[in-house]
Amino acid sequence: MRITKELNERLTRVGPGTPMGELFRRYWIPACLSEEIPEPDSPQVRVRILGEDLIAYRDSSGAVGLVDAYCPHRKAPMFFARNEECGLRCVYHGWKFDTLGNCVDMPTEQPDSKFRYRVTMKAYPTYEAAGIVWTYMGPQEHTPEVPDQEWMRAPATHRRVSKSGEHCNFLQAIEGGIDTAHSSFAHNNDLENPRLLRNLDRHPKLDVDFTDYGFRYASLRNVGNDTTYLRIYQFLLPSQQCRGFLVGLDGKTPEMPGMYGHIWVPIDDENVMVYNTLASADIDHPISDEWWDAHESEMGRGVPERIPGTYWLQRNAANDYLIDREVQRTKTFTGIEGVNTQDYAIQEGMGAIVDRSTEALGSTDRAVLACRRMLLKLMDEMETGTAPAGTEPETYREVRGADALVPTGTDWRDAAKEMTLTYW
Structure with missing residues (x-):
């Protein structure tokens, strides 16, 4: 699917009266x-x-x-x-x-x-x-029913939320979030460890299913010993990603299995506020203040990493995200601290609104293409009087992403039936 300049405008403009702006206003x-x-x-x-x-x-x-x-x-x-x-x-x-x-x-x-x-x-x-x-x-x-997602139903002791502002259009921020292939590169923070799961197979196979609430897709990586690293993402309309975290990057089960997600809310055409959600998927694992603070700082968006009194990052385009070229040469792929900051450097560096008419997309861009097709279809339908999908809680209230190591050849849809069961 080729995105023309006209379609790019339709996808990215969010002010009152614009098709995308009116779509967002229905959720x-x-x-x-x-x-x-x-x-x-x-x-x-x-x-x-x-x-x-x-x-x-x-x-x-x-x-x-x-x-x-x-x-x-x-x-x-x-x-x-x-x-x-x-x-x-x-x-x-x-x-x-x-x-x-x-x-x-x-x-x-x-x-x-x-x-x-x-x-x-x-x-x-x-x-x-x-x-x-x-x-x-x-x-x-x-007006639809109020939102009801699993992470929202978790007790306050078992869920957290933060936000950070990003200087780019909401769609390129979303497309970075649902792009699983870039994690092998942009988020490779240990060049000396070739056994990291996402580095064992840098060309994951992607499979996408459209749903009543948006779409879901699987990323499958061959990590050896007849084993596949399976990650199932959920995309909830209009702009939310949900994924599991049941396997660590080193292949070990972390202390706290959880549900991670992002909600991208357009500030205007050229800025977006990113809400970051986390819920423990286990009643025996509440989220402590210490764990959360350390996690947010590791991402590069904790309180010490922000401009004081704001939700905007100190590492930004004005200071080249404090990139360290020696660290880039010897330790990490980007030389930029913080997973969140690495994403922002790339997404903001594309310009406020990227020109999609000049792209050269590959096989790992299937989720990105699915998102664009879905949003364009919803805008078209809404303009003919059809109510947008995914506004009713029964379509998404039991949705959860998943991570797992599974035997090679496993049908990910069958695996999903067992791995994505909700707890709360």
């Missing part, structure tokens, strides 16, 4: 982390999603609002508003709005004025679960 998507607005009446935060500037806040009752970033009166910035008594009060003229966008006080008008009843602020519904504030930005009559 519940993350707006921010719960930790960003931790307490009632805590300071509000700026949020930018799908090209729209918004404000997220927690009111006095604990309810979360996601409202326009600018007051409807004279467009003053609501970031500077007072969060008080179940509403945001604009500091310019004192107009106050609740989480539903209703104007509840207009002190500049006469006490008997009814004008406030005719003034509203744009507000989107929210749903808080698993450490994330989710929002639905589409037509009210098409």
Whole structure:
């Protein structure tokens, strides 16, 4: 499938009124982390999603609002508003709005004025679960059920979530996430160890199945001794990957088998916020703060690795991701620290929106092609009045990815029936 410049525009533009933007607006998507607005009446935060500037806040009752970033009166910035008594009060003229966008006080008008009843602020519904504030930005009559995935149902002691901003279009970030072949190269962090599983076979065979919630695909690598390294990925619409972690890169079972995933939420056409999810798949293995902090730093996105007070990385294009050429020559394939940072260096380095019309795709790009075909099909169908797939929880609530070493010749679909069973 050749992606023309016109199709590339259709796939990558996400602002209001664009086909892809309207598709995203038909799903519940993350707006921010719960930790960003931790307490009632805590300071509000700026949020930018799908090209729209918004404000997220927690009111006095604990309810979360996601409202326009600018007051409807004279467009003053609501970031500077007072969060008080179940509403945001604009500091310019004192107009106050609740989480539903209703104007509840207009002190500049006469006490008997009814004008406030005719003034509203744009507000989107929210749903808080698993450490994330989710929002639905589409037509009210098409509002789907709230999300319900296995990692979300895990106890708080057994799940974690983080996020980091990336300066590129959401689609090239997704395509990096669902590209299994690059891990043999970009994430080879031990050049002296040729026995790493992903290095034993650098040309994995890929197989893709479309599903009611998106698609799933298998990566199969021949790692010797009549053994295949099988990794099953799940792609949940509109922009989420779920995979297992049951086998370590050295072929050993890790201490904590888990479910890993990413949710890519477009900030605008040229930036994306990446939510990283992890849940332990075993009741006997909660996730400690120490383990999580070490994991996030290893990925390159822990608190010490971020620009202070933000979710953006210190290693970035402005400093060439602090690449160390000597480390690249002798120790790691890229010379860049952090798996997450390695991905960002490559994906951001392609430019804000990569020109897909000049690509030369190979056999390991089948999942990338599947994603593009699926999104194009969904946009076409939505424009003819067909509801997009994957909006109802029953289609995905039991979905889980898997990793395993299996006998060569094993049918991965048969293996998946046993390996992808949910626990929570």
